[in-house]
Amino acid sequence: MAKRPSPPTDGAPPRAPRKAGRPTSAKPPRPRAARVEAAPEPAPAPEVETPAANAFAFPGADQRQMLETLSMNLAKAAMTAQSAIAEAALSQADRPAALSPDPFNVGPAMNSVMTSLASRPDKLFAAQADLFNRYMDLWASTTRRAGGDETPASPSKDKRFKDPAWSENPMFDVMRQSYLVTSDWMNGLVSSVEDVDPLTKRRAEFFTKLLTDAFSPSNFLASNPVALKALAESNGESLVRGMQNFAADMERGAGKLKISQADYGKFVVGENVATAPGQVVWRDELFELIQFDAATDKQRVVPLLIFPPWINKFYILDLQPGNSMIRWLSSQGFTVFVCSWVNPDVDKAGFGFDDYLEKGVYRAVEKALEQSQSKHINTVGYCIGGTLMGAALAHMAAKKDDRVTANTFFAAQHDFAEAGDLLLFTDEHWLNEVEQQMDAAGGVLPGAAMAETFNALRANDLIWSFFVSNYLMGKSPPAFDLLFWNADQTRMPRKLHMDYLRSMYGQNKLARGEFTIGGVKVDLSQVTIPLYFQASREDHIAPMNSVYRSARAFSNADVTLTLAGSGHIAGVVNPPSAKKYQHWTNPALPATLGEWQVKAVEHPGSWWEHWADWLHGKSGDWIPARDPKTGPLKPIEPAPGSYVKVKS
Numbered sequence: 001m002a003k004r005p006s007p008p009t010d011g012a013p014p015r016a017p018r019k020a021g022r023p024t025s026a027k028p029p030r031p032r033a034a035r036v037e038a039a040p041e042p043a044p045a046p047e048v049e050t051p052a053a054n055a056f057a058f059p060g061a062d063q064r065q066m067l068e069t070l071s072m073n074l075a076k077a078a079m080t081a082q083s084a085i086a087e088a089a090l091s092q093a094d095r096p097a098a099l100s101p102d103p104f105n106v107g108p109a110m111n112s113v114m115t116s117l118a119s120r121p122d123k124l125f126a127a128q129a130d131l132f133n134r135y136m137d138l139w140a141s142t143t144r145r146a147g148g149d150e151t152p153a154s155p156s157k158d159k160r161f162k163d164p165a166w167s168e169n170p171m172f173d174v175m176r177q178s179y180l181v182t183s184d185w186m187n188g189l190v191s192s193v194e195d196v197d198p199l200t201k202r203r204a205e206f207f208t209k210l211l212t213d214a215f216s217p218s219n220f221l222a223s224n225p226v227a228l229k230a231l232a233e234s235n236g237e238s239l240v241r242g243m244q245n246f247a248a249d250m251e252r253g254a255g256k257l258k259i260s261q262a263d264y265g266k267f268v269v270g271e272n273v274a275t276a277p278g279q280v281v282w283r284d285e286l287f288e289l290i291q292f293d294a295a296t297d298k299q300r301v302v303p304l305l306i307f308p309p310w311i312n313k314f315y316i317l318d319l320q321p322g323n324s325m326i327r328w329l330s331s332q333g334f335t336v337f338v339c340s341w342v343n344p345d346v347d348k349a350g351f352g353f354d355d356y357l358e359k360g361v362y363r364a365v366e367k368a369l370e371q372s373q374s375k376h377i378n379t380v381g382y383c384i385g386g387t388l389m390g391a392a393l394a395h396m397a398a399k400k401d402d403r404v405t406a407n408t409f410f411a412a413q414h415d416f417a418e419a420g421d422l423l424l425f426t427d428e429h430w431l432n433e434v435e436q437q438m439d440a441a442g443g444v445l446p447g448a449a450m451a452e453t454f455n456a457l458r459a460n461d462l463i464w465s466f467f468v469s470n471y472l473m474g475k476s477p478p479a480f481d482l483l484f485w486n487a488d489q490t491r492m493p494r495k496l497h498m499d500y501l502r503s504m505y506g507q508n509k510l511a512r513g514e515f516t517i518g519g520v521k522v523d524l525s526q527v528t529i530p531l532y533f534q535a536s537r538e539d540h541i542a543p544m545n546s547v548y549r550s551a552r553a554f555s556n557a558d559v560t561l562t563l564a565g566s567g568h569i570a571g572v573v574n575p576p577s578a579k580k581y582q583h584w585t586n587p588a589l590p591a592t593l594g595e596w597q598v599k600a601v602e603h604p605g606s607w608w609e610h611w612a613d614w615l616h617g618k619s620g621d622w623i624p625a626r627d628p629k630t631g632p633l634k635p636i637e638p639a640p641g642s643y644v645k646v647k648s
Helices: 061-093 106-118 121-146 170-191 198-214 225-233 237-252 325-331 353-372 384-399 420-425 428-440 447-457 459-472 481-487 494-506 544-553 593-598 608-616
Strands: 278-283 287-292 298-300 304-307 336-341 377-382 404-410 531-536 559-564 582-585 601-604 622-624
Touching: 061 237, 106 121, 106 198, 121 170, 170 198, 198 420, 198 459, 225 237, 237 459, 278 353, 287 325, 287 353, 304 353, 304 384, 325 336, 325 608, 336 353, 353 377, 353 384, 353 494, 377 384, 384 404, 384 494, 404 544, 404 608, 420 447, 428 494, 447 459, 531 544, 531 608, 544 559, 544 593, 559 608
Parallel strands: 304 336, 304 377, 377 404, 404 531, 531 559
Antiparallel strands: 278 287, 287 336, 298 622, 559 582, 582 601
C-alpha cells in the first residue's frame, strides 16, 4: 500500500502533485538549502520565458495588437495605392497613346555607345575586370568588418545615404556600397566612349545617370532602413500616409503622378507671398506693369524695369519680406517696375519673339518712362527674360534707340554653345514631339511639361527626395515658399517656344548674328551700354560657362561680371541679411572663365550690394520719391495684380 505523503516541512514549498501517467520510480531528493536562524531568505521568483529568450513563444496581447495594427495598415496602404492606380488607368483610358515610346531619342544614343564598346573588346574586358576588382574589395572590406577588424564607414556625404543607419547596419551598408560601385561603374563606362558624337554621348550619359539614380536602394521601401524604421515605429501608419499622399498626387495630376514639392495650401499669392506694396499701372493682353511703392524719401531719377522669364511668375523676386529683391531695391532708393507676363492660353498660340519685343519690351519701357516721367530707364533680364532683353538691346542699337542706359542680366544666356544638359532636349526628334504635344494642347505648352524637364535635370533633389519623403516615409511636403513658386507653373505659346528652342538652343543664332527679331537681323556686338552679368557657380539651367560666353558676346559693351555661389535660384535670390554663400568679382573679362576665376576676388555673402553700387552709378541724381498712385497712369489694382494669380 502506497505511503500517504507527509505534510510539508515549515519553510519549504509544497510539492506539486504528480501528474497522471508520470513514471513512479523514485528519484533522489533535491538538496535543501540550509536553514538560517535569522529571517529566512525569500524563495527566488520562478523564471519567466520572454519572447527574446524563446523565439517560438506566442506573442503577448500587446504584441498581437501591434501585429494586427501593422497588418491592417499594410493592407490599407496597399488598397489605397491600388485604388489610385486603378483610377489613374481609367482616367487615361480615353486619352491617345504616347506620341512616341522614346520621346527623348535615347535608343539611338545608347545604340551608338554600345556599338562603340562592342568594337573595343579590350576596353570592355578591362571594364569588366575593374568591376570585378571593385566587388572583391567590397567583399574583403565586408568580411573584415564582420570579423571585427574594420570599423563601420562614416556616414555618406551623399544626401540619399546620410542617415547613420546606412553605414551602421552591415546589410544596408553593403547594399549602399554595392549600388554605388555599380552605378559609378556604369556611368564611367558610358563616359569613357571616345568615338561617338559628343552630343550623342552626352545624351547617353544623361539618361544612364537618370536610370542609375532611379534604381538607388533609397528609392525602395524594402531596401531603405530609414523608411523601414518609420514603418516599424508607426505600426505601418507612415506607409498609409505615404500612399494617401501618392493617391492625392495622382488625383492632382489627373491620372499622372505629380509629386508635391511643397504644402501648397500654406501660401496664397498676394497674401503671404508676393506682398510688396505697389500698383498695377498698365495692363494689356501680354503683361501687367507693376510700380512698387517707394521705401525711401528720395529715389534715383532713372527707374529700374525688371523683365522676369515668361516661363515663371515674377514673384520669385518677392517671396517673403525677408528675401524680397523688390523690397530690397526699393529700400536702396530705386523706383522699381516689374513686367508681370500673362499666363498665355490658346489665344496666344501664334505669339512669337516679335510680339514679346514690340508688345512686351518696347511697350513696357514706354509705359514705365511715361509713368516715371523720365527720359531714360535701366532694365533687368532674368533667365529667358534676359535672352529676350539681349536681343531687344541689339534691336535698339540697330534702331538708334537710346532709352535704355544700362542693363543687368540674371542667369541669362545669349551664346548657347555650352548651355548645359538642356541642349539634350533640343534635337529635332524631341522638338517634333514637343510640337505635337503643344498642338494637342491647342497651341500652348502645358506648364507641367517644362517643370518636368527642369526636375529631370536634378532628379535626386527634385524627384526622388520627395518620392522617398512623401511616399515611403509618409511625411507631409514642407511649407517652403520657393518650392511653392516652383510648382506655380505657366504655359508657353507654341510659336515663341519653338522659335526659342530651335533658334537659340538648336542653332545658336543670337550669338552668331543670325537671329531676326522685329524685322532686324540683330548683332550683340552693336550693344555699347554698360552691362552687369550675374552667373551662379552651380547653375544647372544657365551654366556659368554659358553665361560667361554670353557676356563676352557683347564685345563692345562695358561688361561687369559677378559669379555667385549656389544655383539658378538661390544664387540670384540671396539677400545680404541672409549672410549665405559668397561671390567673386574681377573687373577683367579674359578669354575663358577659368582665366577669370584665377584672378577673381572672393567676397562673403550676397552680391546684391556690389550690384547696387554699380546700379547707383548708372541711375542719375536723387529726386523726391515717386508715388505709384499719383503718376500719369492711373492705378488699376494693387500689386501683385491679376495675371500672376492665373493657374495653369
